[in-house]
Amino acid sequence: xxxxxxxxxxxxxxxxxxxxxxxxAYALLSAGYDAKKSExxxxxxxxxxxxxxxxxxxxxxxxLIEPGKADILVSFEMMEAARxxxxxxxxSKVIVNTQQIKPPSVAMGQVAYPLDVLDAITSQGIxxxxxxxxxxxxxxxxxxxxxxxxxxxxxxxxxxxxxxYEEIINTRVPERFREVNIKAFRAGRQTSS
Numbered sequence: 001x002x003x004x005x006x007x008x009x010x011x012x013x014x015x016x017x018x019x020x021x022x023x024x025a026y027a028l029l030s031a032g033y034d035a036k037k038s039e040x041x042x043x044x045x046x047x048x049x050x051x052x053x054x055x056x057x058x059x060x061x062x063x064l065i066e067p068g069k070a071d072i073l074v075s076f077e078m079m080e081a082a083r084x085x086x087x088x089x090x091x092s093k094v095i096v097n098t099q100q101i102k103p104p105s106v107a108m109g110q111v112a113y114p115l116d117v118l119d120a121i122t123s124q125g126i127x128x129x130x131x132x133x134x135x136x137x138x139x140x141x142x143x144x145x146x147x148x149x150x151x152x153x154x155x156x157x158x159x160x161x162x163x164x165y166e167e168i169i170n171t172r173v174p175e176r177f178r179e180v181n182i183k184a185f186r187a188g189r190q191t192s193s
Contacts, residue, residue: 007070010074010075010081010084012049017147023151023168023172024154027158028054038052038063040052049083070088073095076146077100078097081118082118096131131149133146133149133150136149137149145177149188152190156192157192169185
């Protein structure tokens with residue numbers, strides 16, 4: 001198992017970040033890793049920033065990721081990806097949903113949504129995988145499954161088989177949503193393979 005792995009999930013309240021990090025944490029535990037997770041809800045109810053930090057390895061003592069130490073950033077919104085740039089290093093992988101959720105200042109016309117959000121990351125030489133998670137989730141039948149699409153896209157960068165994730169989805173997601181979430185996971189996995 002070796003070194004500790006660090007995954008940072010970022011996005012906006014209501015995007016399902018906490019479920020995505022929970023599925024990932026349980027998949028890692030099921031695969032025999034120690035895993036610790038921390039969440040920051042912020043102003044989740046009002047569309048504010050939400051993060052989850054997840055560390056895994058043979059033995060993990062703290063869930064908190066130091067700046068410059070995130071191996072994977074899973075960002076559910078483009079501007080949120082840029083916000084956590086200080087957490088990345090040269091070998092980091094960034095999986096980013098192409099969806100734009102405009103903050104109030106942009107929605108009210110006070111400032112413009114930056115068009116070069118991903119350029120700030122790619123200019124650092126960091127690998128970026130873009131995922132149209134909202135569109136993919138709509139195509140599989142449930143837009144709320146965009147979070148599981150993102151887990152699927154991220155899963156290719158972790159040392160577990162798809163079946164491990166699917167088993168966790170089957171145990172952690174309410175029965176009426178399982179089938180669509182399995183489809184969402186598989187579709188997301190195909191985007192980054």
